[in-house]
Amino acid sequence: MRARTRAVVTGVGVVSAWGWGREPFWDGISGGGTAIGPFSRFDHAGYRTHVAGEVPPPPSSLPEAIPGWPRLSWADRFAVAAAREALAEAGLLAAAGPSPDLAAAGLFFASSTGGMLEGEEFYLRLRGAAAGRAALRWIATQPVSSPAEAVARAFGVAGPVETVSSACASGTIALGRALDALRSGEAELALAGGADSLCRTTYGGFNSLRSVDEEPCRPFLRERGGLSIGEGGAVLVLETAERAAARGARVLAELTGAGSTSDAGHMTAPHPEGAGAARALAAALADARVEPAEVAFVNAHGTGTPLNDVAEGRALAAVLGNGAAPVAVTSIKGAVGHLLGSAGAVEAAATVLSLARGTVPPTAGRGELDPETGVDLVRTARVAAPGVAVSLNLAFGGCNAALVFAPAAADRAAAPAAG
Amino acid sequence: MSGTGGSAAGGRVVVTGLGLVGAWGLGLEPLAAALLAGEPLAGPVDRGAAASVPPRAGRGVEVAARVPPDLSLEPWLSRREARRMSPPSRFAVAAGRMALGAAGLPVGPGAGADPPDPDLGVVFATAYGASSFTQGMLDQAIDEEPEAMSPYLFMESVANAPAGQAAIHCRAGGPNETLCQREAGPPAAVGRGAALVAAGRARRVLAGAVEEITPLLLSVLDRFGALSARPRPFDRRRDGFLAAEGSTLLLLERDDDARARGAEPLAAVRARGGAFDPTAPRNDWGRGGAAVAAAIARGLAREGLGPGDVDAVVSGASGARRGDRFEAELLRELFGPAGPPPVLAPKRVTGEYGGAYLAAALLALAGRPAGPAAGFSEPDPELGVVPHGGGAVQGVSRVLVTGSAAGGSAAWVILESPGTVQR
Numbered sequence: 134m135r136a137r138t139r140a141v142v143t144g145v146g147v148v149s150a151w152g153w154g155r156e157p158f159w160d161g162i163s164g165g166g167t168a169i170g171p172f173s174r175f176d177h178a179g180y181r182t183h184v185a186g187e188v189p190p191p192p193s194s195l196p197e198a199i200p201g202w203p204r205l206s207w208a209d210r211f212a213v214a215a216a217r218e219a220l221a222e223a224g225l226l227a228a229a230g231p232s233p234d235l236a237a238a239g240l241f242f243a244s245s246t247g248g249m250l251e252g253e254e255f256y257l258r259l260r261g262a263a264a265g266r267a268a269l270r271w272i273a274t275q276p277v278s279s280p281a282e283a284v285a286r287a288f289g290v291a292g293p294v295e296t297v298s299s300a301c302a303s304g305t306i307a308l309g310r311a312l313d314a315l316r317s318g319e320a321e322l323a324l325a326g327g328a329d330s331l332c333r334t335t336y337g338g339f340n341s342l343r344s345v346d347e348e349p350c351r352p353f354l355r356e357r358g359g360l361s362i363g364e365g366g367a368v369l370v371l372e373t374a375e376r377a378a379a380r381g382a383r384v385l386a387e388l389t390g391a392g393s394t395s396d397a398g399h400m401t402a403p404h405p406e407g408a409g410a411a412r413a414l415a416a417a418l419a420d421a422r423v424e425p426a427e428v429a430f431v432n433a434h435g436t437g438t439p440l441n442d443v444a445e446g447r448a449l450a451a452v453l454g455n456g457a458a459p460v461a462v463t464s465i466k467g468a469v470g471h472l473l474g475s476a477g478a479v480e481a482a483a484t485v486l487s488l489a490r491g492t493v494p495p496t497a498g499r500g501e502l503d504p505e506t507g508v509d510l511v512r513t514a515r516v517a518a519p520g521v522a523v524s525l526n527l528a529f530g531g532c533n534a535a536l537v538f539a540p541a542a543a544d545r546a547a548a549p550a551a552g
Numbered sequence: 553m554s555g556t557g558g559s560a561a562g563g564r565v566v567v568t569g570l571g572l573v574g575a576w577g578l579g580l581e582p583l584a585a586a587l588l589a590g591e592p593l594a595g596p597v598d599r600g601a602a603a604s605v606p607p608r609a610g611r612g613v614e615v616a617a618r619v620p621p622d623l624s625l626e627p628w629l630s631r632r633e634a635r636r637m638s639p640p641s642r643f644a645v646a647a648g649r650m651a652l653g654a655a656g657l658p659v660g661p662g663a664g665a666d667p668p669d670p671d672l673g674v675v676f677a678t679a680y681g682a683s684s685f686t687q688g689m690l691d692q693a694i695d696e697e698p699e700a701m702s703p704y705l706f707m708e709s710v711a712n713a714p715a716g717q718a719a720i721h722c723r724a725g726g727p728n729e730t731l732c733q734r735e736a737g738p739p740a741a742v743g744r745g746a747a748l749v750a751a752g753r754a755r756r757v758l759a760g761a762v763e764e765i766t767p768l769l770l771s772v773l774d775r776f777g778a779l780s781a782r783p784r785p786f787d788r789r790r791d792g793f794l795a796a797e798g799s800t801l802l803l804l805e806r807d808d809d810a811r812a813r814g815a816e817p818l819a820a821v822r823a824r825g826g827a828f829d830p831t832a833p834r835n836d837w838g839r840g841g842a843a844v845a846a847a848i849a850r851g852l853a854r855e856g857l858g859p860g861d862v863d864a865v866v867s868g869a870s871g872a873r874r875g876d877r878f879e880a881e882l883l884r885e886l887f888g889p890a891g892p893p894p895v896l897a898p899k900r901v902t903g904e905y906g907g908a909y910l911a912a913a914l915l916a917l918a919g920r921p922a923g924p925a926a927g928f929s930e931p932d933p934e935l936g937v938v939p940h941g942g943g944a945v946q947g948v949s950r951v952l953v954t955g956s957a958a959g960g961s962a963a964w965v966i967l968e969s970p971g972t973v974q975r
Contacts, residue, residue, distance in 0.1 A: 319825065337706075397719040
């Protein structure tokens with residue numbers, strides 16, 4: 134097989150319930166606690182449940198550093214802040230104005246709801262259910278593509294800009310789309326990620342499905358009672374290995390494979406055996422040209438709903454179950470909640486940080502492992518075993534998507550490998 | 553480095569089927585007749601009792617190209633199936649099955665049959681998603697209480713609900729992606745679908761667009777000053793676009809797969825790409841058409857093509873004031889002093905959203921005549937682009953399809969005759 138362009142990660146930015154930045158995120162998910170709790174993004178007195186992974190107020194320096202801040206939706210702000218941090222780490226943040234590096238870069242983004250939170254405010258006012266005038270500025274940020282466009286405008290991204298909105302698999306699909314863009318030569322540099330804010334529609338919607346835990350969610354545990362919705366975003370800087378080597382960029386990890394499928398079975402419930410998820414995982418491993426036995430750990434979808442965690446466990450067992458030792462599985466959703474469209478982006482960021490720092494963060498949540506899930510759940514931080522890492526998402530509409538990341542290695546970063 | 557277009561290991565990516573649902577009804581021929589007539593497919597939209605934004609004084613466009621509410625989608629979608637779907641899901645499933653049928657592929661035994669076809673993928677673009685269902689959920693929360701929100705409305709309100717329903721009802725077990733890129737969505741989705749086939753991630757892909765226009769959405773677009781009942785692309789007096797709903801889906805597959813099963817390709821996807829104009833305001837078009845033209849020229853060059861190899865343009869120009877200005881700058885810069893080849897602007901008939909204008913490219917490649925530029929009477933000296941006036945478009949073997957969105961995103965594909973020798 135001929136040599137294939139390799140995609141490496143050279144920057145990561147995160148906004149989560151742990152705060153505005155990669156380090157509070159990493160410290161938070163590594164510590165075993167949860168940032169899910171009471172929230173005030175909107176009035177939820179009439180809703181069934183009352184906890185979420187809400188992003189705390191931004192540091193006072195941030196609104197000044199980001200142009201047009203007052204007119205950005207929360208999702209836009211999460212997106213731009215995460216992109217800024219990722220570009221800074223990659224050494225691509227221009228001191229002022231657009232980054233010349235980004236003039237040919239692609240942006241492959243994900244969001245479930247874009248500026249829906251602000252759009253809801255518009256509609257409540259229009260209907261007289263909230264005080265104030267229904268000014269058009271409340272819906273100016275409504276498009277699902279708005280966070281991506283805010284990032285592109287802020288940093289001068291002028292290559293292809295696309296937003297994937299495939300529910301909870303969006304972020305993972307967007308990263309796969311970026312991988313394809315680098316491999317095909319469509320771009321040599323890409324930003325990939327996602328952003329979503331809490332909103333009434335998704336909060337009420339998941340409550341209507343009785344899918345929300347009254348307590349912070351407890352992935353893979355016997356006591357789990359559903360998911361917790363979170364908000365925030367993450368952006369990864371991806372570039373070809375050649376480009377990274379030529380400019381001497383530090384490589385955090387390599388994105389080696391992607392795969393996605395549809396269950397084509399049910400709109401909201403996963404296939405009971407996780408058949409579609411297993412096919413997505415197998416496709417991603419084949420794309421990465423690695424064997425199942427090479428997987429060191431899995432950053433699971435792990436929403437904490439009774440159905441997901443069993444179906445996902447079965448999918449993992451079906452694909453990875455023949456190894457000598459069970460594969461370590463972690464879910465960060467107990468610590469930050471389910472970020473819906475941007476979940477895959479934030480979880481990819483966690484996976485990259487895990488590889489770069491050699492530690493698998495624990496799964497937060499009180500209780501006992503549900504043996505029916507069949508997973509080797511990481512309950513306290515572990516040293517990452519040698520091998521590749523997988524990030525997996527299962528979504529509404531039957532979407533499944535998986536990514537494979539490999540640790541950076543000095544010799545691997547230097548030259549393109551023959552496939 | 554492989555190409556960015558449709559050059560798969562097993563040959564080119566070709567279009568073998570087309571499914572269409574829209575204001576004209578079902579399928580290609582009624583749409584072709586409407587395009588030939590050249591008049592907008594505009595019909596009145598009754599705002600009814602639903603909440604909407606009051607129009608500005610002296611303005612107020614209350615027409616759209618909507619799917620007739622009593623349009624039967626049979627045989628592509630039964631009434632029983634339709635009952636559990638939002639309007640855009642209905643449009644997309646019907647169009648998907650129509651495209652599969654047109655391609656000579658099994659339309660499928662329906663939901664529940666196992667296993668799904670792992671080689672069939674779905675890439676849909678939607679600008680607004682199932683907005684009637686989102687609005688319905690919020691109405692439930694306002695008029696009753698948040699706990700009254702319906703799980704059915706929620707499930708069908710997510711942007712990827714049509715793609716999920718198409719997977720279920722067309723038995724598509726492959727990659728399933730929904731793009732939200734506003735007016736650039738349809739060519740972006742076709743391009744992404746072709747890339748999935750070219751990369752071997754799916755053997756066949758249903759790619760295109762789906763849209764729903766609600767009275768609320770129409771009133772909001774109107775309040776932004778975006779709408780016209782009489783769209784006039786490239787005309788000096790243009791004052792907005794016609795909002796449209798429906799679904800347009802292309803079945804994409806590898807040329808050798810198509811020929812092996814005796815299918816006759818309608819077109820090949822030769823090249824694709826996207827670019828962003830950072831000068832664009834949040835909800836309007838900017839002045840960066842030249843940079844996007846340069847990106848298109850680079851994309852063509854990667855496929856061994858130049859602007860001179862393009863025989864016709866199926867433009868995304870919709871009659872939007874600054875959108876058409878952006879598009880005209882793009883075309884002027886791309887084609888230089890020689891000027892562009894014939895420029896078709898089918899959104900004067902089909903309206904904006906739903907992707908129906910893609911069909912005009914397939915019709916041009918089939919040698920079908922174009923409709924008149926009805927309503928166009930006054931060229932805009934600032935634009936320097938005049939749309940094709942109707943009748944035969946001679947010798948079209950390669951068409952550039954553009955789509956430029958408010959907010960800055962642009963996408964394009966090159967469709968060529970299936971018999972075109974690769975050069």
